[in-house]
Each structure stands twice: as structure tokens, then as C-alpha cells.
Amino acid sequence: MIQEINTEEYDGLEKTGPMMVEFYSKKCGPCKMLAFVLRDIDKLKPDFKIYTIDFDENQELKERLGVTGFPTMLLMKDGQETGRLKGLKQKPAIIKAIEELV
Numbered sequence: 639m640i641q642e643i644n645t646e647e648y649d650g651l652e653k654t655g656p657m658m659v660e661f662y663s664k665k666c667g668p669c670k671m672l673a674f675v676l677r678d679i680d681k682l683k684p685d686f687k688i689y690t691i692d693f694d695e696n697q698e699l700k701e702r703l704g705v706t707g708f709p710t711m712l713l714m715k716d717g718q719e720t721g722r723l724k725g726l727k728q729k730p731a732i733i734k735a736i737e738e739l740v
Contacts, residue, residue, distance in 0.1 A: 639680065639684065639685075639686075639687055639688065640676060640677065640680050640688045640689075640690060641687075641688070641689055641690070642689070642690045642691070642692075643689050643690070643691060644691065644692075644695065644696055644699075645691075645696045645698055645699040648689070648691065648696075648699055649699075651689070653714065653716060653717035654716055654717075655687070655715065655716065656686065656687075656713070656714070656715045656736070656739045656740050657686070657687035657688070657689065657714050657715075658686070658687070658688045658689070658711055658712065658713055658714070658736070659689045659690075659691060659703075659711070659712040659714060660672070660676065660688065660689070660690045660691070660709060660710070660711045660712075661690075661691050661692075661693045661696075661700060661705045661708050661709065661710045661711075661712075662690055662691070662692065662693060662708050662709050663692070663693045663694055663708045663709075664692065664694070665694075666693075666708050666709065668709055668725065668726035669708055669709045669726075671726055672709045672726050672727070673690075675727075675728070675729050675732065676688055676690075676732075678729060679729060679732055679733060679736070682733070683733075683736065686736060686740070693705070693708045693710075703719075707724060707725075709724075709725065709726065710722065710723070710724050711723040711724075711727070711732070711735075713735055713736070713739050715739055720739055721735055721738075721739065723735060
């Protein structure tokens with residue numbers, strides 16, 4: 639499940655189990671390419687939660703989570719960050735990170 643959320647929605651999330659939070663920018667070419675990869679991953683792992691957050695529109699959350707660039711994928715389990723992938727990554731690397739998380 640891929641869902642775009644903002645800071646308020648992130649703060650209200652029930653953060654149980656594994657999930658990914660991806661920060662992107664609408665102006666970022668690699669972010670657009672990553673969106674296609676994440677859609678493929680979503681088809682392979684429909685029960686895995688993926689949230690996307692606009693880097694430019696959610697400055698406070700970006701700073702709170704220590705995100706300095708985009709795209710950045712935070713791998714989280716029960717509300718705690720367990721890993722971070724920065725930049726455009728290939729599907730096998732992302733799937734491996736997800737499988738290690740679950």
C-alpha cells in the first residue's frame with residue numbers, strides 16, 4: 639500500500655509493524671524514477687506499508703527525522719527507524735532491505 643501523507647498524518651499514524659517512509663521532491667528526476675520502482679514493489683508486497691512525503695512541503699518533519707536530501711527511504715519497525723536508503727536504489731536492494739526489516 640502506497641499512500642502520500644503530510645506531517646500531521648505522519649504524526650497520527652499507528653506505527654506498528656514494518657513500514658517505509660519515503661521523502662521525495664516533485665522537482666527530482668531520481669524521485670520520479672524511484673516512484674516506478676516503489677509501485678513495482680507495492681505489487682510484489684501489497685501488505686507492506688509505504689508512505690511518501692513531499693520533502694519541500696513538510697520541512698518540520700524532514701528536519702525532525704534528520705532527512706537531508708531526496709529521495710530518502712526510512713525503514714521503520716514499530717515507530718523506530720531501523721535503516722535508511724539515500725538516493726535512487728534498484729528494486730533488488732530495496733526488496734532486500736524490506737525483507738531484512740520484516
